[in-house]
Amino acid sequence: MVLLGLFIAYPFIRGLLLSVTDTRVGVEGPFVGLQNFERLVSDPIFHLVVWNTCWYTFVTTIFKLGLGLWLALLLNRSFRFKAFTRAFILLPFIIPTVLSTFAWKWMFDPTFSVLNWILYKLGLISSAVNWLGDPELAMFSIIVVNIWRGVPFFAISLLAGLQTISPDLNEAAAIDGAPPLKRFWYITWPLLLPVTMVVVLFSVIQTFADFQIVYVLTGGGPANATHLFSTYAYQLGVGTGLLSQGAAVSLAMFPILMLIVVGQLLYIRRVEVR
């Protein structure tokens, strides 16, 4: 226990200390107070990073929740090969993200893209789409990959939640003549809400601190358009060796995450009390 506290708390404090000095790789820096953070406040790239991360988290979470819930509802029926299907659906979540993201990168490749081919054959585009080269499309691409990776997690967790809801309730409502949409809205959704909130909480944290997808697909580019906290911290801290500034960037994540977590925990508590 003590060991664990040591392992999390010590790096955290160390990170705090690091962020108030001017350390570079191999050079212990002098104490500079909050300068690193002040620099961040006036750093236009950092502003972009904050915006990107929030937008990325917001959009992916909405889609992951929607699609995951849909998939969970589909899987909640009994059909042949159900166990089999469920096992396959989890694959994107199991396979090392870096490796599967490479498959996506290859699919997004401007010259050899299979996606372009499909869209072209379907008549949706007439010229090559440069998925990762255009700032807006690059953001779109990483969002798609993140959704792809996250949907199974949502689906399987929500499915577990769905299975705890007694089918009697739905049947009773069906007998009373409630249409499926109403049954979902007044019975399934409220009963599922506690599970949903926890799953969303987990996903938000993971997405907010996401690194692998962006690192592999775009490395933060083009022109920093897809930088998130973690990739920017990596670029500063490891790429250019400005350890302190990198540490400051990744620590800047903490208060925002804290706000989200506390807010959601309070909400969960309220939901559970009700």
Next chain:
Amino acid sequence: MIEGAAWRRWVFFRIPLAGFLIFLLFPFYWMIITTFRPDSELYRPWRAANYAPFWTWEPTLTHVKYLFNETVFTTWLWNTMFIASASTIISLICGVFAGYALSRLNFRFAGSLGSAIFITYLVPQTLLFIPLSEIIRAYKLGDTPWSLILTYPTFLIPFCTWLMMGYFKAIPKELEECARIDGASRWKAMIYIVLPVAVPGILSAGIFAFTLSWNEFIYALVFLSSPEQKTVPVGVVSELIRGDVFFWGPLMAGALLGSIPVAIAYSFFVEHYVSGLTGSVKG
């Protein structure tokens, strides 16, 4: 089952489900097909008339051979296996004991310690990688497997503890109390009575921890530097891209072969994995 006509079943069930399956599995299909495709077909622009994306008539093992002969892929596999197993075992042992202590022993701060565990479990790895890399360097652990074996438990132990806490709470106390009345010490009661009952929970935690550490990327990327020490994800990223040149064939082969061990481990324990996953989000 859905009530009503056959077309309803198609529209509301089969087509959406098939759509999801295609969306979720297509990248893997693409990975496999790329692995076995000769370069001449691989580097054919999508505009070319004979671009045939979904099948290849000349499957080849060139890329796989390249992977094994020109890179130290087997070493990476071995490293990853070693690191993932070692850190999983360490975290499991700590997690089981800590989980047991937190759920059964009534000592002061047990509740707040439990919440503390939950909070640390939520701390993302990307928050701490820079200070951790400093610490690793200070203790001269950089570029050794130990740098990862000792840091992975920082996120695995809270996870295992949390999962095991939930699991132990579900085991009736009476079971243990019977053993205590029959004269077993608390230690013996735990080893002989509680642990055997908790085996499924331990398996879930273990398989989940194993895949987590197999997939971990940022620590491995930052802490390891020489090719012989790397894990599969890092090795594939750093050794198969030289400058701006992507060796797509071997890359995909590496991705495929690096995924297979986890996929196999997972396929044996799907049920445990799923219960680990769902257990991990239960508050």
